[in-house]
Amino acid sequence: MRDYKDLVKVAEGAARRAAEYLRAAVRPGWQAWTEKSQHDFVTDIDRGSEALIAEQLQRNVPGSLVVGEELTPALVAQAEVVWIVDPLDGTTNFLHGYPEYAVSIGCAVGGALCAGVIHDVTRDTVYRAWTGGGAWIDKARLKVSTVTEPKRALIATGFPFRQLGTLETYLRQFAAITRDVSGIRRAGSAALDLAHVAAGNFDAFWELGLAPWDIAAGVVLIREAGGLVTRFDGNEDVLNHDNIAAGNPAMHAWLLKTLGSV
Numbered sequence: 001m002r003d004y005k006d007l008v009k010v011a012e013g014a015a016r017r018a019a020e021y022l023r024a025a026v027r028p029g030w031q032a033w034t035e036k037s038q039h040d041f042v043t044d045i046d047r048g049s050e051a052l053i054a055e056q057l058q059r060n061v062p063g064s065l066v067v068g069e070e071l072t073p074a075l076v077a078q079a080e081v082v083w084i085v086d087p088l089d090g091t092t093n094f095l096h097g098y099p100e101y102a103v104s105i106g107c108a109v110g111g112a113l114c115a116g117v118i119h120d121v122t123r124d125t126v127y128r129a130w131t132g133g134g135a136w137i138d139k140a141r142l143k144v145s146t147v148t149e150p151k152r153a154l155i156a157t158g159f160p161f162r163q164l165g166t167l168e169t170y171l172r173q174f175a176a177i178t179r180d181v182s183g184i185r186r187a188g189s190a191a192l193d194l195a196h197v198a199a200g201n202f203d204a205f206w207e208l209g210l211a212p213w214d215i216a217a218g219v220v221l222i223r224e225a226g227g228l229v230t231r232f233d234g235n236e237d238v239l240n241h242d243n244i245a246a247g248n249p250a251m252h253a254w255l256l257k258t259l260g261s262v
């Protein structure tokens, strides 16, 4: 039986080291960006961060497997302990010097998500959670918000800048949600969006086309903070799916209803 708190400590150490590396890195000029897919750029900094994280995770937990966005992206469960790593979430922000990006490390044991750490790089703030242990920022316990009325809600989202085939659907969702809420934010890091839902700063979040490393840590944070994360049909198996809705229980229910109506 693994102690989830120990796994969080290992993830926290690796995320901290990567965050230091990212803060010290010289921001690459646009000539050094590689287009991974349409509108999606990557640099040696993303890969360097992931190599540091993987080394530290596997040194501390021998036999564990790393699934990382840049170097080892296949989501396979061939080990008891699987780390799901985004070494730089918010690469576009990082490349433009917009200070909203993070390191995200989720952990699954026996196929179930059980620990998550999100390090907000520019604020040097750490969000952590483990199953049964709550969600925390430093020594403060995190709780999702108590807002129940859409008109008072601040909702986070991500635009489908890569998968343009979903743009029409997304714009219909955006219109329906915008009509009812107090505000919508698109800050550019899904991991931080989820951390802010866990912290009660955002009341809900939705996005199409996310990857496991964007959400693994955030899912644990939100669930431990009393919130819900599901597919748009309410299914809780989110790691194997890319359309995600999250929020406090009331706003999550409203979000699913609204998304289902367009």
Ligand code: IPD
Pocket (backbone or CB within 6 Å): 086, 088, 089, 090, 091, 092, 158, 159, 187, 188, 189, 190, 191, 207, 209, 210, 214
């Ligand atoms: C992206 C960010 C962004 C979200 C994209 C992600 P990356 O991750 O989380 O907010 O809208 O869907 O791919 O590429 O910067 O790691």
Ligand code: CA
Pocket (backbone or CB within 6 Å): 086, 088, 089, 090, 190, 213, 214
């Ligand atoms: Ca990401």
Ligand code: CA
Pocket (backbone or CB within 6 Å): 046, 069, 086, 087, 088, 089, 090, 091
């Ligand atoms: Ca990334």
